[in-house]
Amino acid sequence: MKTTKWTFLSALILMFSLIVSGCGTAANNAPASSPEASAAVSPAEQTQSPEASASAAPQEAATLKVGAAPVPHAEILEFVKPLLKEQGVNLEVVVLDDEGQLNPALFEKQIDANYFQHVPYLDSIKGEKGYDFAVTTKVHVEPIGLYSEKLKSKDDIADGATIAIPNNPSNEYRALVLLEQQGLIKLKEGLENTYEATPKDIVDNPKNLKFEEVDSATLPRVLPDVDGAIINTNLVLEAGIDPNTALFREDAESPYANIIVVRSGDENRDEIKKLDAVLVSPEVKKFIQDKYGVAVVPAF
Known part of the structure; x- marks a missing residue:
């Protein structure tokens, strides 16, 4: 009788141990969606994926290099720098001692665009040099x-x-x-x-x-x-x-408007479109009229 009693108690102890061990294993193997798994992950890790982290990072501003004659072209470009900055474009104005080098510089990809010439001049030089350039907008006339x-x-x-x-x-x-x-x-x-x-x-x-x-x-x-x-x-x-x-x-009807010129295919670049838009804005028209009077006439 005494032996039977101890055998019964040993069996109870063994069963209790197995139950406790099983509960621990279940908790450790719980799927990620279970409460146990969620508790092991921080709130930030639960809500922020790698893709979300990448999209939250600030985008770097694009740089646009434009070659120009000193006056009035470079001065007009300097005026629009802050307007482009607000749109995520860093405008770099490049002034060369010899304006005749602005088309070669564009062809050789030293700059992204130039602003110093009119269409008849461009047409004459394109035929001679074989440049594949495109005109994106006309900005002003300088009456000779x-x-x-x-x-x-x-x-x-x-x-x-x-x-x-x-x-x-x-x-x-x-x-x-x-x-x-x-x-x-x-x-x-x-x-x-x-x-x-x-x-x-x-x-x-x-x-x-x-x-x-x-x-x-x-x-x-x-x-x-x-x-x-x-x-x-x-x-x-x-x-x-x-x-x-x-x-x-010349009067204001002159066909010799000064233009923005880019390499063919670049006219659809977002930075070029933003440059064109600010150059024919009311702010630029007023700037040209106030600063230059009869010397420079807006062509828009």
């Missing part, structure tokens, strides 16, 4: 005009006067057309299809004007040596000449 240190009005232009004009094809044509509009010369027909002309294309010159073909950048410096010179407004501003002293100038 006749400037002089000797004459006070168009009526003072004497017979045989010497006029300096730009020697690059598109601006030379532009200067001769301006003289034609003023009744000083007449060009042969059909030149409007090429945007190119030289003094050899003059068919009527009642005042027997003489022409000196000069590099555009040096035109302000030759003013003391000629009766007058037809100069681009940006060069007038750079030289510190008052643009209001022009004897006559």
